[in-house]
Amino acid sequence: MSRNTKINALLLLLVAALAVLPLALGLGDDKEQPFSGSDGEAQTAITEIRPDYKPWFSPLYEPPSGEIESALFALQAAIGAGVLAYYFGLRRGRRQGAARAAEAAGRTGTVAKDEATDGGGSGTGVADAGADSGTGVANAGADSGTGTAGARADSGAGATAARAPGAEAGGAGSSPVDGSGA
């Protein structure tokens, strides 16, 4: 486990401990209804202060049972967690795609150079890659599929990281372009 993962796990552990401790210490034992909602307690407090107060509006829809209510709460958490997981998964995929694209760009650059020195005419594909260090990565990444979206859309760390090897590919690619011109 890397240091980073350890810190993240520790954070989660602390949150879990904070949630479990009140239960483990039995802090709700002196209550009639231990660990009920604070909103319900507030309703009780309101009726204590103003015994005559009647809520003047009731919810349009009320979950028919505690089970349905907890199901809906779980649904809410699931929607949120799903979106978050999608985001982080997508980011990770893009980063990996960009890294792979950069690698591929480096490789195609050298391969094409070899071909160019051999045959002379096959430099056109590389001309794209060599034209610009930024787009070069994106184009080269088209071969490896996932890499395209990553390198093109991601203005983030992935693309910046990919730029350096891309520039190298550009350098390698420029010679075949010259070659085909001559």
Added chain:
Amino acid sequence: MHIAEGYLPPVHAAAWGVAAAPFVVHGVRALTREVRSNPESTLLLGSSGAFTFVLSALKLPSVTGSCSHPTGTGLGAILFRPPIMAVLGTITLLFQALLLAHGGLTTLGANAFSMAIVGPWAGYGTYRLFRRFGAPLMVAVFFGAFVADLSTYCVTSVQLALAFPDPGSGVPGALAKFGGIFAVTQIPLAVSEGLLTVLVMRLLTQSSKGELTRLGVLARPRAERHEEAAAR
């Protein structure tokens, strides 16, 4: 935990609705502007809303022997500034009011004012203050989220105390009572929210450096600034 449906007298409910409305309208405009000028930020915006969704659904036990839930508004406020959270927080409240009978439509204004407006602004202010005095990013994020969470429930307590002053001790007496129910319960939960927000921010700094830099959360690396100056 929010103020339940029908538990604010009509005048109070309307007043909080009027107070919250301009912030939400302004927030909608800020949100549209953000999406239009930076379409790539839509995903992160959605994630900020999703974080609020998850945390608002997590009812956790607390030291007072009762349960409450965090708000999750600190993260979005730090990333996108508070006006955006006025919208995302209100959407979460609306979802809970309509489907879960949690909070309510008549108390939506008051609940939005505490959770979607005061919370994010207080949290964002704390975050900026910590950053200004040179605190490390994660320390500022922790206290920003902590304050966003806790201030939300302090406002809830004030709202109820104003509506239901104690017959003997008046508003202060009622404030002590509601504060004991909401704010004290919330303290350990606010710590949890701070820790979870730090966790998500740590993951974001690893996965979305570019976006965090654009949003001003992370400082620009010196080399990049140099490059840009050269490009101009």
